Amino acid sequence: MSSPPAFPTAPPPATADAPVRVVAVDAALAPAVRALQVAPEQWPFVGDASANLDQAWADPASEAMAILAGERVIGFYRLDFATAAIAGRAFAEPSVGLRSYVVDRDAQGRGYGRAAIAACRDDVRRRHPQRRLLALTVNVRNAAAIAAYRKAGFADTGELYHGGSAGPQHLMLLRLQSAADSSSPDPVRDAP
Numbered sequence: 001m002s003s004p005p006a007f008p009t010a011p012p013p014a015t016a017d018a019p020v021r022v023v024a025v026d027a028a029l030a031p032a033v034r035a036l037q038v039a040p041e042q043w044p045f046v047g048d049a050s051a052n053l054d055q056a057w058a059d060p061a062s063e064a065m066a067i068l069a070g071e072r073v074i075g076f077y078r079l080d081f082a083t084a085a086i087a088g089r090a091f092a093e094p095s096v097g098l099r100s101y102v103v104d105r106d107a108q109g110r111g112y113g114r115a116a117i118a119a120c121r122d123d124v125r126r127r128h129p130q131r132r133l134l135a136l137t138v139n140v141r142n143a144a145a146i147a148a149y150r151k152a153g154f155a156d157t158g159e160l161y162h163g164g165s166a167g168p169q170h171l172m173l174l175r176l177q178s179a180a181d182s183s184s185p186d187p188v189r190d191a192p
Contacts, residue, residue, distance in 0.1 A: 018070035020115035022123050025053060025064040025076070032073035033066055036104045044166045045142045049076050052100035061085070065123075067103065067116040074107040075116055076100065079124065086135040087161040087171045093132035095173075096124055101136070117152035117174070125176050132176055137161045137169035146170060 025033055036049040046052075056064035056078040067075030078099040083090045085097035098120065103113045124131055136154070138145045150156070154172040161169045 018072070020074075020112055020119050021068050022065050022077075022116065022119045023068065025056075025066045029066045029073055033064075033076045036073070036076055036102055037106075038102055039105050039108075042102075042105075042142075045139050045145065046100065046102045049100075049102055052076065052078060052102075056100065062099075065120070067112070067119070069107065069112055073104075074112055075103040077102070077116075077120065079120075081128075087137055087159065087169075088163050091133055091135065091173075094130050095133035095135045096128060096131045096176075098134055098136040113148050114152045117149075117154075121153075121174060121176060134174040134176055136172050138172060139166050140168050140170060141166075146172075 023029070030053065033053050034050040038046055053064055053076065056062045059080070059082075061080060061082040063079040063081075065077050065079060066073050067077070078097075078101075080086070080097035080099050082097070085099070086095070103116065121134060124134060134154075136149065138149060140146075140160070146156070149172050152174070154174045157171045157173055159171040161171055
């Protein structure tokens with residue numbers, strides 16, 4: 001008697017010890033990025049991963065990035081290199097905006113978000129060494145995300161951006177180089 005045919009199985013669930021890395025989204029990763037989900041209460045803040053991916057691909061000033069734990073796609077973000085991409089204005093130093101950042105609801109609470117920010121920071125440092133700041137806005141009502149970004153090293157500037165569709169947002173910055181490497185004032189260290 002022959003054994004039953006082997007069928008592909010779903011990827012194993014993400015575990016806390018799976019190494020986290022970031023890569024550009026390509027056609028092979030796109031279906032997994034499009035399948036990312038967030039909890040209903042997070043929806044107003046991050047929206048639909050599929051739409052965010054399409055917007056990133058349509059914008060020549062953006063890079064669509066996947067977050068992987070091992071070989072499993074667990075998140076997505078967009079790097080936005082437009083001068084006024086974040087908070088509608090330029091910064092004193094060359095910056096890159098972090099937008100549409102999402103970790104799948106099944107992977108949340110395991111330290112992946114902080115590891116992904118570190119991987120993003122290292123990736124931008126390596127591929128875009130002229131950039132000095134990573135900037136983002138986060139809705140004032142999104143307390144979990146604000147706390148997570150702080151734990152990942154972002155500093156709240158004290159400035160509120162009022163251009164978001166879901167209400168006011170905190171402007172947060174992460175230095176991409178050590179402050180000692182810069183002769184200019186540190187907008188992260190000097191934030192209120």
